Amino acid sequence: MLLSGLCRHRRHVYHFFCFLLCTVFFNTAAASAAKHIPSLDNYFKETLNTRSGLPHNTINAITQTPDGYMWFGTWEGVARYNGREFRIFDRNPQTGLPDVGVRTFHLDKHNVLWIGGARGGLVKVQDGQWQAFPPFGELINRLFMDNQDRLWVATEGQGLYMQDATGKRTHFTLDDGLPSLQIHSLQQDANGLLWVGTANGLVYLDAQLQIQPVAADEFNGVPIFALELNHQAALLVGTERGLYLAQPSQSKPLTLLDNVPVSAILQENSDILWIGTIDRGLLRLHNGITESLDMRQGLPNNRILALLKDKEGNLWVGTNGGIFRLRDAPFNTMTTEVGLAGNYTRALLSHSNGCMYVGSSRGLTRICNGAFSIIDLTAVSVGQSVLSLAEGPDQTVLVGTYADGLIELQYDQIRRHYDTGNGLPANEVRAILPLGNGQMWVGTSNGVSLIKDDGILSLGVADGLPSSFVVSLFQTPDQRIFIGTGNGVAVYENEQLRTLNIAAYDDAHYAFGMTYDAPVNILWITTDRGLMAYHLASNDIQIIGRAQGMPFDKIFELVQDQQGSFWISSNRGILRLNRSHALALLAGKRSSLSVELYGESDGMISSQANGGSAKAGALHHDGSVWFATSMGVTRVQPERLQQFAEIAPPVVIEKVHVDGQALPLGSPVNLIAGSNRLEISYAGLGFVMSGRIQYRTKLVGFDRDWVARGTAITAEYTNLPPGEYRFLVSASYPDGEWSKQEAVYTFTLLPHLWQRWWFKFAIILLLTTLSIIAVRWRMSSLRHTEQRLRKLVAEQTTELQLLARQDALTGLANRRAFDEELQHEYQRAQRNNTTLCLALIDVDHFKRVNDQLSHAVGDEVLKRLAEVLKQQCRTVDMLARWGGEEFVVLLPDTSLQDASEVCERLRHKVEKLNFTDLAADLHITISIGLTTNNKLELPQLLVSADKALYNAKKLGRNRLALADNTR
Template identity: 55%
Template sequence: MPLLTVYRSGVTSLLWLLSGLLVTPVIATTNDIVSLDNYFSESWSTVDGLPHNTVNAIAQTPDGYLWFATWEGVARFNGRRFDIFERSAVTGLPDSGIRTLSVAQNGDLLVAGSRGGIARVNGHQWQSYPPLGVLINKALVDSQQRLWLATEGEGVVMQTPNGSRRQFTEDNGLPANAANSVFEDSKGRIWVGTRAGLAVIDPDLVLRHPFPEQITSPVFALAANAQQQLLIGTERGLFLLNEQQQLTQLLADVPVATLLPEASGVLWIGTVDRGLLRLYNNTVEQLSIEQGLPNNRVLALLRDKERSLWVGTNGGIFRLRDAPFTTYTSEQGLADNYVRTVMSDQADCVYVGSSRGLDQICNGIIRNIDLSSHAKGQSVLSLAMGQQQSLWIGTYTDGLLHYADGKVIAHYSSEDGLAANEVRAILPRADGSVLVGTAQGLSLIRDGQITTPVEAVALPSPFIMALHQTDDGRVFIGSGAGVSVWQNDRVTQLDFSVLDQAEYAFGFVEDPAAGILWMTTDRGLVAFDLATEQLALIGRSHGMPFDKLFQLVIDEQQHFWISTNRGVLRLGREQALDVVYGRRDQINYELFGESDGMASAQANGGSSPAASLHNDGSVWVATSVGASKVQPARLSSFSAVIPPVVLEKLVADGKHYSLQQSVKLAAGTSRIELEYAGLGYIMPHRIQYRTMLEGFEQDWVARGTQANVQYTNLAPGHYTFNVAASYPDGGWSPVAATISFSIAPHLWQRPLFQALVILFLVALVIAIVRWRLASLKRSELKLKRQVAEKTAELAALARLDSLTGLANRRAFDEAMQHELKRAKRQQEPLCLALLDIDHFKQVNDNWSHSVGDEVLKRVAATLQQHCRDIDSLARWGGEEFVILLPDTSLPLAQEVCDRLRQRVADTCFTDIVPDLTVTLSIGLATLQVKDDGKQLLIDADRALYQAKNSGRNTVISHNSFTSDESL
């Protein structure tokens, strides 16, 4: 978009066009004017966050921030966001109205304005001074570190570094007490512009009024050019004071508000009501509201470190800057802004087809090609270069035109057999024939004759948007339903169903070195291997930001430029090949749009070609607002600028902290957020960042364009955060922005506390081990006791009869041995009785063995119940029992046994068997002097036998029946 209207100072043009005159008319040539083709404009206002649309002053501090003085505070700009500083405890200013900004030699920013408020800004720290009580129009720190203040009604105030002040007013010879500006020249003189003229204060602080007659109008601006000549901007023109102290008027009747001279000799002039002027080599250019300036009152000018020009107006901020893209529109002479196709002739020119005609751009000069004689609408859809630099032109409604030697030499339409008059793709071939892709199918023109090489029904869609022929003769046809391949009168269809359901094919570019035909589709970039005929898609799953891609161009630096509805993508060719062959799964890209010089980020597709590579290496793109071009080789110049980086915010658990060198955070801090900004203004949204948190991370971490980072649950300790910035493909900030912070530990996180805890734990472990060992010892003793008890229990069980619970024969033998020894040792009597149940066999035979077992248990229980405690009762076997009666004489033993016999006889067994009675026969023997246990048993057994023979249910002692036998 043209930003500046150029006025050359020939004869009388400048008089009329600027309503002023050059005192000395000069002649200038076009070559003297610096081209502004690559300049791009942007503007900001209150809608974008500016506190007020009147911008009184602009400054850039060494850290890279831009500052804008307004009547509602000073705005600090980082390229993406305005931070507003107004009357507050932070600034210490008495009023929010800021009139002037000035950067001192040490880098501090001086802020002054309404009510005489003065503040000094160093980094994030504000220091205020006692206000003057009157509006300050200009502030200056001179080479001797003295502060000069131009006030609205109190003249000029000078403050020395020690704080003392001196005032210059009308009483001292100042032309007026209303001072607008102050400026220090190379000789240390202070020039003062007042409402009534110019004054100068020499190094000895002597004030003079040097031009009381020549300069009587208000002086608003003072500056020095490259030759250190004083430039004086007044309400009625611009003056120059040379080294001989001669005053020359450069512009008359131009109200100059501000001046910005540059080392190149360019002088930028901000005017009160005529916008922005540029004076260079006696050529004046004007930029006003008509060319996009927010307002014609220009109050401030600044050239920043990236060479962008910032303009402060009554309507907001305006910027002129170099940009990657340059856009040609109707304002520069294009037939129409809606451009559908662009094509390089591979010589000096580029052809631009739009909805209202065809243009030729050669070396920046636009020439319209009149097609009205053959194309009523002159709406151009497609272009192609034919033989001998002839031009094929496809239109929207008028068919196909063949243009050569400055005229249309042939015209083909549906009336001549063309498939349709809407021609979107043209393919001239080596044999001189031309394939034409239309909205209704494919046509072939050979020697002026039109044929249909492929029937429309043979194509998946007759809506053809792109054509390409490879060296082996294959013709690729891009349509609204995929890609067809035509070769040797045979048509095949590529299977796009495996490519995320792609349908539309907008363009083809052959990559001979890779053997790939690249296809732009509505699902991404498709790679077709010309040898293997394999298809691969680079789409959303690989990081592509959009589905629909229109046209691909491969530049000389081996980058892909792809037009889309939402800007132009740039990505590396090698990366694309790596994705195709599975060597990586994500693609990196850059997206260019309006902020990069394009009048519109919306590129156009569906026609051919929608983008083109020119022979000078530039890439041209058809957009909805003009034809945009980018010179890829120039991108390195943008990347060569390394943006400074600053830290802007540190927030811990929702609390904001001052950005001092070391920040101490409370114990338990769990969430820390840091915001930073790369202070670059050419491509602020594409600035890349990397960070490293020393104490947590070992190396840099790439953050992309993310301008903040968060850390959670950091351990207590000391950390240093570093951040660096760069433009894409550029170098990183040589000096990273750094801030240190520490997180205090909780009491339980302190080393002493942890040592005590460790000692406690050690003691606790020792106690637990000891308790465990003691517990194991107790368990061992308990186990031994249980084993002993179980052993004793088992031993006891081994000595008992399992049926009756009486001692068994083994236990009785042990008891008898014991009693035998004791009886002999103590000479005590010992008796033994054998008991047998009478007729027990009949019980088993008549009522079963189970009844017999019950009888045995009942007899055993009766005997055990009525035996003496000193007696030993045992089951001898079968239905026999034995009783050992220690320390018992035979008569007494006779009584005991008879009592037991009677008890058994009296026992009731009817619950076992009705009417059952049980009796015992008992044989009793006593130990003789020479007897042993064996003999005692024999004697008792003989006595039992005798009792059985004596009628049973009786007690017979061995002595009694032996006495009878002796008789």
Template identity: 55%
Template sequence: MPLLTVCRCSAYNLLWLLRGLLVTLAVATHAVATTAVGTDNDMVGLDNYFSESWSTVDGLPHNTVNAIAQTPDGYLWFATWEGVARFNGRRFDIFDRSAQTGLPDSGIRTLNVAANGDLLAAGARGGIARVSGHQWQSYPPLGVLINKALVDSQQRLWLATEGGGVVLQLPDGSRRQFTEDNGLPANAAHSLFEDDLGQIWVGTMAGLALIDNSLALSQPFKDQLSLPVFAVAANSQQQLLIGTERGLYQLNEQQQLILLLADVPVATLLPEASGELWIGTVDRGLIRLFHTKLEQLSIEQGLPNNRVLALFRDKERSLWVGTNGGVFRLRDAPFTTYTNEHGLADNYVRTVLSDQADCVYVGSSRGLDQICNGTIRNIDLSSHANGQSVLSLALGQQQSLWIGTYTDGLLHYANGEVVAHYRSEDGLAANEVRAILPRPDGSVLVGTSQGLTLIQQGKLTTPVAASSLPSPFIMTLHQTGDGRVFIGSGAGVSIWHNNQIRQLDFSVLDQAEYAFGFMEDPEAGILWMTTDRGLVAFDLTNEQLALVGRNHGMPFDKLFQLVIDKQQHFWISTNRGVLRLARQQALDVIYGLRDQINYELFGESDGMASAQANGGSSPAASLHSDGSVWVATSVGASKVQPARLHSFSAVIPPVVLEKLIVDGKQFLPEQTIQLAAGTSRIELEYAGLGFIMPQRIRYRTRLDGFEQDWAVRGNQTNVQYTNLAPGHYRFNVAASYPDGGWSPAATVSFSIAPYLWQRPLFQLLVLLVLIVLVSSTVRWRLGSLKRSELKLKLQVAEKTAELAALARLDSLTGLANRRAFDEAMQHELNRAKRQHEPLCLALLDIDHFKKVNDNWSHTVGDEVLKRVAATLQTHCRDIDSLARWGGEEFVILLPDTPIAMAEEVCDRLRQQVASADYSDIVSGLTVTLSIGLAILDDKNDGKQLLIDADKALYQAKKQGRNTVITNDSDGHDTLQ
């Protein structure tokens, strides 16, 4: 959703607000083409906040949000008429009338967080429940709607009801009721507030009541406030604020009621320490009052509904607004977007240019604007440009401005007027001007849709014939210090120097064609080119080309404009958002020091009105003098201040464990859980409770008892473990924002019981029984013939050998197990090093095996494992050692085998598995393998050999699966 346009200047819209304001409001408006964005210096204008909303479409159970709260663990809770919705930033979990909650009705009217962190929910039919972690505890219902719940400083529970007055519930469970009979103005009570003296203020349908520390009830303002009171609060000076059906009152230091706003039906209040007062109204939206400034948000400005029932400020300083149309959120965002609602000539912005001082020029489809310190001024070009569509901008001499248009040629603007106008009839190659390059000698090179034009001392010439260019459609121009002019077109890049033209060969760069923008990096001696196949680096010294593209982690092909900020990061505009990546990472890729880049992608959720940036014009992004980066988009001009990004990652999101699922059965993750023997699949779901950038939260996990180090999970919010051995485990998960610190880990412990035969005592007893049996048999046979004695010893030896064999075989596939493989591997390692023979190791993984289990069953998965194992065993060589590594993975040792021969063996095995018939298991089932292969050398040992093979297997998975990847001794992966 775009940034808000705030209604605060129109006398018509604010007449009903201003009538009751008893302070002087200085409201100034400009009726001309200058629009002020923001308010005074004391606060950020509401139009600089980013807004979002959620409704039943997004998972809320009901669009009326009566109350909002946040528990210490970080969850946000929303009270609705169809239950309480718990929000983790991505998903709503609904708690309504059920055995779990114990509530008599799903309608929830009020939420309150107690000092110990428990959540109190109350509402229809007098239902009351307390939530502690994952546990719900209900209380005896009152039988009447509860409008407000409050846990005071003495841990007493106060309940304001609809028709039953006020109920006080003491910690021992006893209750006391206050009604009209003992002095309450009305039995319908809507609000409760505890002041700094511990007194309870009660807002009723007939006025305000006070219950002091002795529980005496009075009506301090009976004559002045005999009307419905919906909200009571106190400002930062502890002055009482009273929201009524007919306006907002304040109790001053002289204990006098002052009318702040008249004729404004106030539903809820949120005072802040900064002095701001947020006012939710019954039918007029959201109001902010700050000193002498009033601002309003209503349906016209994006509020889901004008009835505001709840206001809440969360730990990340976002403001949450509960309305009759869903929940609405105002927050700070990395990007600010200026649109026609703020005063721009048009939303479709094609070019932005900093004047390197205080202002930024914005060229759009309907004209040119200048933004200076938040003020937008329209530059009227109508006398020279019919459509006023601006495609390109460039700074000229003496603070002048060159303006390229879509249909009206080139304009030169200086001293507030157009001083020159060049069209095709004047010698311009075409009236569509997409790139402008003022040169040090005072000439101007103009890139059009039909070629180049050089303007020198008012004369227009054609420096390069259009036929000499790969394409006459020029989109960008750049000149280096040595005079080389780079020309970006729809068919590549040309260099014009000393009146000579030559083309760069992009064919080796993933067939790149379009060059959208240039950015010189003097420190690195690189000219960066944004193209339709990624980021091209041109070495200005040796003229070598390199590509940072999809193969290196770039998410998109088409990149429009690159800007290098003051923090040495690239900002790159694209059709699908703005990318941010470290400049050093891009340099490391082109120098061969790393394979992948890491990036952040910014879009609508980060304050952009549209993630679609525009390209094919120049410049499409610009670095301003204050360090901010400006981007031309399809909906406005967006800016970001990179220096502020750390503030968004400074808050560390807490992390919670939400689900523990064991073989399909769900457990509460806050318990120490004892799991039965034979447990095969354990799944844990978790969430980082950050609401500013939930899609960017990163996770890492570690299972103590199984893993030594943290495993980085990216934005994955669940993890699975299968076939864990019996034992004790503790799962740890932590979360962070990009570039931020990690949260304290959330943990859960569980134990997997062994089978009876896996217990040490049982194994000891079996051993003792065997010993007794054998010894008894030996004694009984002492008198037998020596032949019988030898026969018995042979039988015992055979039995022992069978037991030993069973301990070395995988029970499912019949292959050697990991223990047997470890012994074989140590033997082969020693032999290979002793005899200087090659030794290769291959890790094999069944592709998409999880889908087999998920789509059919684990029984089918077991059959597939057995079939693959049999196929591998059939086609392995006699000298090879085959074993099941774990799960769907196998491992093969290939002794005395050069790498080339090992690749042939692995590829033959891969083909045999792929061509095998599995129709007797599941009709139409196909199975493929990904294989990672490595060879032993003097630099590594057995552990490193496994690591190298695992890296190759990872690359095989990444490069499409059903393939063999070799990790050579230098750590490079090769595809077979």
């Protein structure tokens, strides 16, 4: 920025072309040549507030540190966010803050985070260490580290401070030329001038640290709330009266926004400028176009205090009502707010003219090149409730309605209309199938009709249709017509109807949609029991249902994208599965599928997709996949998911606990001998799809290879042998690359005295010496001494063996003993082809017992539980303590039903236990995960049981849950 007051210092003048480029940037005429920028409506909006874990809803400052964490400054402390949860730092010895109120952040060029706030508190955070400086005694509004490593501190009422690297402070006040002691903003330009925005105008400090005034009237006598350098290093000035761009060589600045109180500025790139206002919400300027978001569009509050674009492209907005985030989610949903006729959408048509037609309960919408047009059907349809769509000959649009029959449109004009008055069996039209010969099949709620030039042929239950309620129609390349109904599928061939017995496959009834897969000559049918594959050549049917990996029964529409994936709609979200995996499963080369479920956290306003009419999903000409939902039409661009996957989120280790005690995260640590349970929590710091981040871990010294953890954020190890270990963890988005740099935690588990080599050597040496002395002392006592020594060795060996195989607290077998028995019984079960069951038991809410009643009470509870479990288990079963509050039961030669009865008996017995002698309101329950060796290798048994246990807890605890392989 160069104003007339600054022009007197010619060595600081910018080249004139900066102004020209800035002017071009904001010129509307450039909009047509600029690259396409998505509308604000195309972003997924999300709000985080105190209900999400924030300590306060006013967000004064936002930054992202190089490790990937998001930091938020509030009046109740600093909140650090990992994409799943907040960690709060308030006034305590660790932070050194004199007050919890935090007003500003500054991340300097050395990646040091500076924090300023109430009572003049100033701290810096570097490599996880907090260092406090003497407070300034006044609220700090802004911090800025200049190019000479001098820290500038703007206060609310004491003017401006400069603190050098030694900690020496220089104070600037009214006497030095400041127009006000209330400083709002700081910025340094490319020439090294420090600009200071005050409550009464704008000034700058020259190279000699002399305060110089600015001549422009726009910047005098007015609060200057925000200063920012644009992409050409020119100065943007946000004031109470508007937003300005300083013109190089001219005294009058360029007005970008007039009469708008600007509180925050973010120059995203050469095309986009974000502006936060004091009372008018969020604005975006791009190519001369101004867009706005306020509380009417979901902004939690119209006062914007901070703006930040993170490393993945998410925009974070700090408001008085919480954090508002705009992110490029996988799915984008369109509703009546952007032009749809109605939000309850049912049918989609990707037309050959490049437009998408959307049928809803309140009318028909055409979307062409982002423009929305509502097509008027009132001439023949009172309610305009659309159920089905199809493209007819000559690019006509066929519209099936809920109560007004079938409408044929050409160039948006009604060409023909069919209803019960001219031959349709019902006015409720749920499926339309135009044929190449000009004929047309129409599926209604009262049968199916074939419209021909010479009339209408209607077929119903009496003609062989399994149900009169028709929901889908499809013609295969061999000219067969498949008719999906509410009670099965009929095939029309050679003017005859025959029925497919889909009820034989898990009692399926509804056939909601059909999609032809040409390379394999398969007709995929979506049903209320999963996905069916009808082999057209052999007429064979196979099903992919819950037993094969589908998360639920009812699915509506299948769309195959251009990347080789199936997208399937349902009442509970949109599924994605790999087509090649589905074919491999049909061929017997896979036993199950891995399915991804997308929902409201991925950009859908409602995860409830609609089915029951055709077609409820479509592949558009641009490769996007569209689905009708109960709240608008949603679309996903599959190729963009790969772009998300290419982002490898950084990963950090957040917490380490050994036997419930927290350990430091810094240098390698030594764990005391006998440390039993190690828990390591970690987080992938990605914010595009935080809940979908996948993890893998490897404990070097224990694991031979990487262990897939899925989305689990904790790894647990029990009964590790003594030794040196390195724990590694990496993260990725689904189908993406793993983090290039793993997070590492190094530790050493020290051995017991009796596990040290020198102790064993000393014992041997002692025994040998005693033997020699005994021989020399008296030959006659040799036999007695030998017996005594053998007895001593046997006792010590027995004691060591007992310690190594028995849990000290409960007296049960420990994990080592259990592992040996598990391996033995698994091999025996494999040889004899018998069923081996394994149950993993966890005490519900046991942490509350330790925290609220003491560890002594917790230990007594565990001992009593162990005794009860031991009494209730059968003699053939093996009960062991798995670690902490977890137990494990091995049930050899036991069917799943018998094992379930044993587990339920254990659960009921524990539920009835009386612990009132320990605490008046103490009530203990357990959750159980049960699995079998069905289709599982030995290493997978415990993983399967653990997943079942997790499901039992997820379903409410105090229950038995069976593993997926048992179904």
